[in-house]
Amino acid sequence: MTARSLQALYVVVKRANHLKEGLHLVLDVSHAVVEPAALEQLRECSASHHLPAAIDPLQSECQLSIVAPVEPVAAPRARRLAA
Numbered sequence: 364m365t366a367r368s369l370q371a372l373y374v375v376v377k378r379a380n381h382l383k384e385g386l387h388l389v390l391d392v393s394h395a396v397v398e399p400a401a402l403e404q405l406r407e408c409s410a411s412h413h414l415p416a417a418i419d420p421l422q423s424e425c426q427l428s429i430v431a432p433v434e435p436v437a438a439p440r441a442r443r444l445a446a
Contacts, residue, residue, distance in 0.1 A: 364392065366400040373408075373418040380414075380425045391430040405429045 364372070372390075379388055390405065397405075408414055409427045416422060 364395055364397045364401045366398060366404060369401045369404055370418070373414050376425070376427065377414055377419050377423075380423060385426070387426040387428065389428045389430060393430045393432055395432065397432055402429075402431060406431075 376388060376390070380386060392402075392405070404415075405427075406429060408425065409429050412424055412426060413419065413422050414425050419425070
């Protein structure tokens with residue numbers, strides 16, 4: 364997941380958040396490849412209890428928990444081929 368693709372996820376979270384007042388949403392990205400910037404954005408939303416204003420201009424309360432990947436994403440390593 365990139366910071367750019369995260370915008371589509373926010374739209375889904377907004378829809379789910381409006382289904383029922385007081386709903387607690389859990390995003391399990393523990394098995395996903397998540398860029399550090401995207402994970403930081405998710406954590407900020409969780410801490411502030413709001414989605415970005417561009418997604419939710421009314422800034423509705425959003426109870427969001429993140430289940431993060433165990434290991435941070437590292438840049439792909441070049442593979443060596445045996446000669």
